[in-house]
Amino acid sequence: MADITRRLGRRHLRSAPTAHIRHHRRGLLVHDGPGLSFWFRALTAALSEIPVDDRELAMAFHARTSDFQDVTVQATVTYRISEPATAAARLDFSIDPDTGVWRGAPLEQISTLLTETAQQHALDVLARTSLSETLADGVASVRERISGGLAAEPRLPATGIEVVAARVVAIRPEPEVERALRTPTREQIQQEADRATYERRAVAVERERAIAENELASKIELARREERLVEQQGANARREAEESAAADAIRAEAEALRTVRLAKAQAEAARETGEARAGAQSAWLRVHGDADAATLHALAATRLAENLPRIDSVTLSPDVLTGLLAKLGGAGGERR
Template identity: 85%
Template sequence: MADITARLGWRHLRAAPTAHIRHQRRGRLIHEGPGLSFWFRALTAALSEVPVDDRELAMSFHARTSDFQDVGVQATVTYRIHDPATAAARLDFSVDPDTGAWRGTPLEQIANLLTETAQQHALDVLARTSLASALADGVAAVRDRIGAGFADEPRLPATGIEVVAVRVVAIRPEPEVERALRTPAREQIQQEADRATYERRAVAVERERAIAENELASKIELARREEQLVEQNGTNARRRAEESAAADAVKADAEASRTVRLARAEAEAAQQVGAARAEAQAAWLRVHADVDPVTLHALAVTRLAENLPRIESLTLSPDVVTSALARLAGAPGAGGTAAGA
């Protein structure tokens, strides 16, 4: 909307760069172009403001397919007014010289024209298409048909309107039909999910079984190795016992041999000592056999004296000496000796 201000009976208009302004006075064109700014008198001026920027028009309408199913079509049309003079001549783009507002509703007229044209071509396509095909491929078909319909529509260039782009956002059935159509897909998705769950569980069970088998195999291997260890320990113990027994036998044999050798040596030594003693005793007896009795008595007394305890002092009384002498005198050996003398 143009910006209009009042000064002393005059009006000043300032338009946006995207607004095409037409100023006529008494049927003659005074100013024309986008983004103008000028003074005018409200009583003699006829102003029109035509937007020349690209505009988006969202539309939504219902259609019926070949199998008598209602669908909703949502589309967006981008258009612009490429010939503002033609549009201003065909549609009411006049503005109030005091406020700058449109006196009519030109954009609504354009929206109705575009919507009815698009709806006509969309209905023509969908009426020959089944619901399944419309939902699967209907968006592209409807978009192409609407675009071609706008290109062939003679009212648009005659009004100075150019369609820039057509976009069909969605084609949707009624909620009940949509839920019914979603059911098989949901069931299939649920089946796929269940199958994936079962497969995951099967894989988990298989992995658990493999783990259990590995653990069992590990236990069996451990038991086998323990058995081998026990057998090896028994073999080692038996071998140590055998080696110890053999060593003890060797040691016992050595000790026995040593004892026998010692016994033999001792026996031989004792035999030799006995023989020597016997020979010495025999020689001693032979020597004493040839000696007279007096000498033997003297030797006996000598040996006796050697074996008597030490006598520090000896006191002989006359009675003892007399008795001893009497005994010596009365002894048979002594008398013989005296007589011989």
């Protein structure tokens, strides 16, 4: 939309580079071109704004296949106005000199023209194609037919319109038919998924079995090693007991030999001691046999004195002293 401002009873128009402006004053073309900017009077000016940029027109229409199935076609047509003067002469692109807004709806007229033309060619193709072929190859065939039909349409160049490209986005059947068509494929996909699930489970079972076998083999090997360890420990204990028994036997034999030798030595010492004592006793008896009675009495007193306990003090009571003095007095009178 052109930008129009007011200054002192005059109007100033400023357009975009993608808009072609045609300015007629009193029936004469004064300004003609894209991106113009000029002053004008509203009472004497006739303005037209024709967009010259590429525009996208999305369309959706229903069609029927050869087997009487309804489908929806979604397409997009890219076009531009290549001849602004021709388009302005065929369609109403005039704008309000006060607001810059189109007085009519030229783009809607172009959209209707392109939609009906594309729909006519698409219906012509789909009416001779079955639903299965339409869903399989219909997009390409419909796109080619629409592109060719729009290029050969004589009204478009006469209106100054050039079709740049035509694209068919999708061709869809009715929801019930689409669900029915999807069912076999879904069933097949489900079967493939189930088969993959079963195969995955089988692989998992096989792996679990391999893991269990490895664990069992590990346990068997561990038990075998424990058995070897027990056997080795038993052999070591048996060897240790045998060596300990042998050491005890050697120790007992050595102890017995030592005891025998000690007993022999003690017996020999006792024998020699007895002989010495016997000799000494014999010599003592011989000496005493040759001595007189007085000598023997003196020896006996001496031996008795040697064996008596030590006497530190002697206490004499009056009775003992009286008796002793009596005995000594009696002994003195007898000697007189």
